[in-house]
Amino acid sequence: MTSQANTRASIQQVSKQYGQHWAVRELNLVLKPGELFAFLGPNGAGKTTTIKLLCGLLRPTVGTIEVDGYNLATQGLQARAAMSYVPDLPFCYEHLTAREFLELAADLHGMDKQLAAQRMDEVIRLFELEKFIDQLTERFSHGMRQRTVFAAAMLPEPKLLITDEPTVGLDPRSVRQLKDILRNHTSKGNTVFLSSHSLDVVEQLADRIGIILGGKLIGCGTLEELRSQASHNGPLEDVFLKLTQTEEQRAGVDGP
Ligand SMILES: Nc1ncnc2c1ncn2[C@@H]1O[C@H](COP(=O)(O)OP(=O)(O)OP(=O)(O)O)[C@@H](O)[C@H]1O
Ligand SMILES: [Mg+2]
Structure with a gap:
């Protein structure tokens, strides 16, 4: 165990290459106990890849991931014992x-x-x-x-619940119940890491938000911090569009 008390999981300088394509590039992220962290990004940005890396379903090409103080590559059993994963296509x-x-x-x-x-x-x-x-x-x-x-x-x-687009296909009542369940889970000191395209859900639920584009983290913080980064005081949808458009123009990032 190497990580500090205020860290539930950490992604350190992680990159993932599929063939010639870098789906995730030099990602650094620390998830804290008791927080709900939402991961946003356009289609093909690298959200599901990051989630699969964090669950141990994929190995990073470069970098280290720790969960509950255990290195996922060398202490996989202990690391995985602290987490549960709900994929984007639920399988029974x-x-x-x-x-x-x-x-x-x-x-x-x-x-x-x-x-x-x-x-x-x-x-x-x-x-x-x-x-x-x-x-x-x-x-x-x-x-x-x-x-x-x-x-x-x-x-x-689970101390760390990881879920990829959890609200897709749920009826409004089920979405409401899920939001309450996730909030209740973090209120007990557990961590939730989710990806979503439902910006209204994220705006209501997330303590911190990360935005990924072309495999790179282009923003990370509270909604207030992202608003300040975007120099825009509106809803998350506007802040997200402004940050991703600005970055696309700056870097000339292509779509999926
Ligand atoms: N198994 C794979 N082999 C090769 N390339 C892949 C593989 N899985 C994903 N990719 C590529 O990696 C990039 C990131 O894909 P990923 O599925 O992580 O995106 P995403 O952010 O989850 O997108 P979406 O919002 O559509 O779910 C894309 O360019 C995708 O084509
Ligand atoms: Mg995905």
Whole structure:
């Protein structure tokens, strides 16, 4: 363990190359306990790549990532024990019911049986899975699947929850519930790292925001700090567009 008490995860000088293309370039980011950090950027900017690097699904070409004080490359088991990940396309094993899927998740997290049973009751209530908890997930709509995968991710009360575009495809009530759940999670000292194109959700939820463009972090801070960087006092949407357009003009960055 090398990191400091006020650090939940750190991304240090991380770059990721796919073939000849650098999808993430010299990224430095520190995530703190109790904060909700939102990652924004246009299509192809490098958000999902960064998220997969942080979860350990991809290895950085260059650089170091630490989670909960553990180096993801050399102490992967300990680092991964502190986190849960909800991908942009939620995946459930089709031949399991939602309840069996949650039981599998509890086993994979090595949870004690009694604690797992108690937490299962809690997440089933929290994500309102009661009506379909004993159905096979193969019949689930996108939103039902998303809520089931989220419930599985929240079972162990992860210190770091990582989620890629969590509100896509959720109905307004589910979005509202998810926002409350994420806020409640950080209020207990846990960290949430999410990517999103829903700037209104980010504006309401995020403690800090990072903006990535062409694999480079072009802005990072509170909404107030980003407003000051953009010299613009409006909503996040305007601030985001101004910062990305200015940077595109400056650097001549191409799209995906
Ligand atoms: N497996 C891969 N092989 C090669 N290139 C990839 C791969 N995955 C992503 N890329 C490229 O890396 C860049 C970043 O992609 P990434 O998926 O991280 O973007 P994103 O910010 O999540 O975009 P979106 O908002 O569309 O989800 C893009 O140029 C993409 O084409
Ligand atoms: Mg993506």
